[in-house]
Amino acid sequence: MNERLKVTFAPHLRHPDTTKGIMLDVIIALLPASAFGCILFGIRAFAVLVTCVTAAVLSEFIWNKILKKPNTLGDLSAIVTGLLLGLNLSSETPLWMAAVGSIFAIIIVKQLFGGIGCNIVNPAITARVMMLVSFSGAMTKFIEPVSDAVCSATPLVSTEAVSAKNLFFGMHSGCIGETSSFLLLVGGIYLVIRRVISPVIPVCFIGTVAILSLISGESLAVSVFGGGLMLGAIFMATDYTTTPTTTLGKAVFGLGCGLFTFLIRQFGSLPEGVSYSILIMNILVPYIDKLTLRKPFGYIKQ
Amino acid sequence: MEHKEKLLRPKGNISRGVLLPHLKKTAEYETVVLKDVAEVRIPLSQHIGTPAEPIVKKGDKVFVGTLIARANGYVSAGVHSSVSGTVKGVEENANNGKCILIESDGAYETEPSLKTREVKTAKDLSLAAAECGLVGLGGAGFPTSVKLDVKDKQIDTLIINAAECEPYITVDYRECMDNFDDVLKGVTLVKNILKIPEAIICVESNKQKAIEKLLETVADDTIKIMMLPTKYPQGAEKVLIYSATGKKVPLGKLPSDVGCIVMNVTSVATLYRFITTGMPLVSKSLTVDGTAVAEPKNVIVPIGTPIKDLLEFVGVEGEVGLEIMMGGPMMGVAVADINSVIEKRNNAITVLKTEDKQAEGTHCIRCGRCANVCPMQIFPLEIERAVKNGRTEKLKELNVEYCIECGCCSFVCPAKIPLTADMRVAKQILRRETAK
Structure with missing residues (x-):
C-alpha cells in the first residue's frame, strides 16, 4: 500500500476558492456595466472591449510561448486586465490603439515584472495613462449617448447640466464602463458579498472625494457619478497585487487615492484624476505596507 | 439549557482563524477496542524533549505496564509496554524514530508490580505524571510532569482543553461523555493539589451534549464551563488561553508565566486513572476517519500498534492515492510508511483520498x-x-x-x-x- 501514499505538508484540507474563481467573480461583477456600456454606446463599444480582451489574452499567450513558460491563461487574469482597460476607454478609440494599450498592459506592466502577482502598478490603469499621454486627442473624444453626437467632454468638465438621476444610472457621456454608477455599485456589492474585495478602499476613496467636493462647493453628483471614480474605486483600486494588505493600509490607500483625485481634478490641467491617483498610490504601496505592519499576537519588544 | 450560571462567556474573542467543516461523524459512535495486534513497536520519543532510554533487552519478558525505557533528563517521558510478550529488539522507522519491538502473546497480562499512588503535594503530582509516562495528549506531546512542575509561579487558572477544533476528531468529546467521572475527578485533583482557585473546562459550541452534561453534573463552584465559538484553531494553546482568560502569552513564554496551566481533557483523565489504578499510559483512543475510510471508528489501541493493523480494522476504500495523517487534517503529519506506529500523542488517524485535492495553483496574487x-x-x-x-x-x-x-x-x-x-x-x- 505504501506506493499509494502521498506525503505532503499539513494542512491537508484546502478551501475551495482559487485564483481563477476570484478572477471569474471580478469578470461577473463587471458584466452588467459592460453590457450597459455596449447598449449605450453601440457596436463600437463592443468592438473596443473585444479587441482589448483578445489582445490581452493573445499577448500573454504568445509571451509565455516565446519564453517557454507555462501557459497562465487559465487564471483568467489576462481577461480581467483586458476588460478593465476596455471599460476605461471611449467607444471612439481606434481599435489598433486599444490593442496597443492591452499589449502594453500585459507585456510591459505585467509580464516584464514577473507576471501575475508581481507587477507593482495596475496594468490596466498604467496602460490607460500611457494611452492618455500618447493618444490624448483620441482618448478624450466621447459620444453623447442621447444625441449620438461626438463631444469632447464628460460631465466632469461639461457646462451642460445632467440630472443626478441620469448621472447615477449612466445616461451620459464617458468611457464605456464608467457611466453607470448604479451597475458598478451592484458589481461592487457582489464582490463584497463574495468576499473577493473588502469595502475599505472603495468607501475611503469615494468618501474622500465626496467630502472634499462638498467642502470646495463642487456638485456632489457630478464628482462622484460623473467620471471614472466608481469604476476606479471599486475595480481598479482594489486590485490585490498593487494595494496594501492590512485594513489600516487599505484605508490609507483609499484616502490617498481620494485626495489625489480631488487635487488633480481641482487644480491640475487634466479633467480626470482617478487613473493618475491610483497609479501614484500603487507606487507608494510598499511604504504603506511597511508602515502599517501590525504587531503579532503576544508581541514583546526585543 | 439549565444551570446557565455555570456557563462562562469567552473573555477574549479571537477574530481570526477559519471556519472548517466539522465532519465529526464518529461523535456518537461507541468506542471499540482493538486487541488483535501481533507485534508492537514502541517509540522511544513520543514527546517533546530527549528520547527515553531503553532498560530492556532482547528476549526479556514484559507485561502491560512494564517500564521499558526510562525518562532521560528533565524534559523527557518514560515509556511502558502496551502488551504482554517478548522484547525482540530495537528498530527504527522514518516516522517514529527508534522503537522497541515487542511480540505480543495476546494475553494482555498486567505488570504485577503496578500500584496505586497517593498524591498529597505538588511534587507527588508531578512525579505521578512522570511515572505514568504522561504527555500532552492533544497532539503536542509535552511531558506533563514538566508542565505540572510550576515551581513558585502563581497559577490562578487551570484550563482544560476540550475544544477539539480539528475536523473529524471526536476522542476528547467521547472522553467527556464516556469517562466523565475520571475527567471531573482529575480536574478536581490537579486543581486542589496545585491550589489553583479556578478551573475552566473549554468546549467548542459544536459539542452541545458535552456542554450540557458538564453543566448538569459539575457541582463544584470553582469549576466553570466555557462554551467557545467553533472556529479553528480555537484549541491551540495560546488561542485557548486568550479565549478563556483574555491574557496573551508573550513569545517564548509559557502559559504558567501568565498564571495558567492548560491540560488536555484526556490527559487529565488519564492522570487520574493512573493514580487510582497504577496503570500507566499504554493505550490510546483514536478517531480513524477520512474520505477513504470505509467504517470510521473511535478505537482504543495499544501504543505502538502499526497503522497498517488499524487500517485493516476500519477498511480503506478505493484504489486511488492516499494521504495518511497522524492527527487531524489541519496539523497531522503525513506518513510515508503504513508500518509507522501509533504514539501517545496521536489522537487521530486521518485517511484522505488524494483525488479530493485541488488542482494546481498560481503565483501569489497578494489577496492577503x-x-x-x-x-x-x-x-x-x-x-x-x-x-x-x-x-x-x-x-x-x-x-x-x-x-x-x-x-x-x-x-x-x-x-x-x-x-x-x-x-x-x-x-x-x-x-x-x-x-x-
Whole structure:
C-alpha cells in the first residue's frame, strides 16, 4: 500500500476558492456595466472591449510561448486586465490603439515584472495613462449617448447640466464602463458579498472625494457619478497585487487615492484624476505596507 | 439549557482563524477496542524533549505496564509496554524514530508490580505524571510532569482543553461523555493539589451534549464551563488561553508565566486513572476517519500498534492515492510508511483520498487572506516572498517566529501555495541565522 501514499505538508484540507474563481467573480461583477456600456454606446463599444480582451489574452499567450513558460491563461487574469482597460476607454478609440494599450498592459506592466502577482502598478490603469499621454486627442473624444453626437467632454468638465438621476444610472457621456454608477455599485456589492474585495478602499476613496467636493462647493453628483471614480474605486483600486494588505493600509490607500483625485481634478490641467491617483498610490504601496505592519499576537519588544 | 450560571462567556474573542467543516461523524459512535495486534513497536520519543532510554533487552519478558525505557533528563517521558510478550529488539522507522519491538502473546497480562499512588503535594503530582509516562495528549506531546512542575509561579487558572477544533476528531468529546467521572475527578485533583482557585473546562459550541452534561453534573463552584465559538484553531494553546482568560502569552513564554496551566481533557483523565489504578499510559483512543475510510471508528489501541493493523480494522476504500495523517487534517503529519506506529500523542488517524485535492495553483496574487486569518497576526505572504527572494534578513522583522503552524494560511490560499510549510522553512532559516 505504501506506493499509494502521498506525503505532503499539513494542512491537508484546502478551501475551495482559487485564483481563477476570484478572477471569474471580478469578470461577473463587471458584466452588467459592460453590457450597459455596449447598449449605450453601440457596436463600437463592443468592438473596443473585444479587441482589448483578445489582445490581452493573445499577448500573454504568445509571451509565455516565446519564453517557454507555462501557459497562465487559465487564471483568467489576462481577461480581467483586458476588460478593465476596455471599460476605461471611449467607444471612439481606434481599435489598433486599444490593442496597443492591452499589449502594453500585459507585456510591459505585467509580464516584464514577473507576471501575475508581481507587477507593482495596475496594468490596466498604467496602460490607460500611457494611452492618455500618447493618444490624448483620441482618448478624450466621447459620444453623447442621447444625441449620438461626438463631444469632447464628460460631465466632469461639461457646462451642460445632467440630472443626478441620469448621472447615477449612466445616461451620459464617458468611457464605456464608467457611466453607470448604479451597475458598478451592484458589481461592487457582489464582490463584497463574495468576499473577493473588502469595502475599505472603495468607501475611503469615494468618501474622500465626496467630502472634499462638498467642502470646495463642487456638485456632489457630478464628482462622484460623473467620471471614472466608481469604476476606479471599486475595480481598479482594489486590485490585490498593487494595494496594501492590512485594513489600516487599505484605508490609507483609499484616502490617498481620494485626495489625489480631488487635487488633480481641482487644480491640475487634466479633467480626470482617478487613473493618475491610483497609479501614484500603487507606487507608494510598499511604504504603506511597511508602515502599517501590525504587531503579532503576544508581541514583546526585543 | 439549565444551570446557565455555570456557563462562562469567552473573555477574549479571537477574530481570526477559519471556519472548517466539522465532519465529526464518529461523535456518537461507541468506542471499540482493538486487541488483535501481533507485534508492537514502541517509540522511544513520543514527546517533546530527549528520547527515553531503553532498560530492556532482547528476549526479556514484559507485561502491560512494564517500564521499558526510562525518562532521560528533565524534559523527557518514560515509556511502558502496551502488551504482554517478548522484547525482540530495537528498530527504527522514518516516522517514529527508534522503537522497541515487542511480540505480543495476546494475553494482555498486567505488570504485577503496578500500584496505586497517593498524591498529597505538588511534587507527588508531578512525579505521578512522570511515572505514568504522561504527555500532552492533544497532539503536542509535552511531558506533563514538566508542565505540572510550576515551581513558585502563581497559577490562578487551570484550563482544560476540550475544544477539539480539528475536523473529524471526536476522542476528547467521547472522553467527556464516556469517562466523565475520571475527567471531573482529575480536574478536581490537579486543581486542589496545585491550589489553583479556578478551573475552566473549554468546549467548542459544536459539542452541545458535552456542554450540557458538564453543566448538569459539575457541582463544584470553582469549576466553570466555557462554551467557545467553533472556529479553528480555537484549541491551540495560546488561542485557548486568550479565549478563556483574555491574557496573551508573550513569545517564548509559557502559559504558567501568565498564571495558567492548560491540560488536555484526556490527559487529565488519564492522570487520574493512573493514580487510582497504577496503570500507566499504554493505550490510546483514536478517531480513524477520512474520505477513504470505509467504517470510521473511535478505537482504543495499544501504543505502538502499526497503522497498517488499524487500517485493516476500519477498511480503506478505493484504489486511488492516499494521504495518511497522524492527527487531524489541519496539523497531522503525513506518513510515508503504513508500518509507522501509533504514539501517545496521536489522537487521530486521518485517511484522505488524494483525488479530493485541488488542482494546481498560481503565483501569489497578494489577496492577503493568509494574513487575515492568521491567529498570530503575522504576514505569511510577505514571509513567503522573503524566503523565495532570499531576503532572509527580513524574517526577523516579519515575526515568523510567532507562527504556531496551525495551517490556516495554507487552508485559505486561493493560489494553493503551501504557506505553512514555507513558514516552517522560514523559522528554520531564522534559527540558523540567529545561531551564527
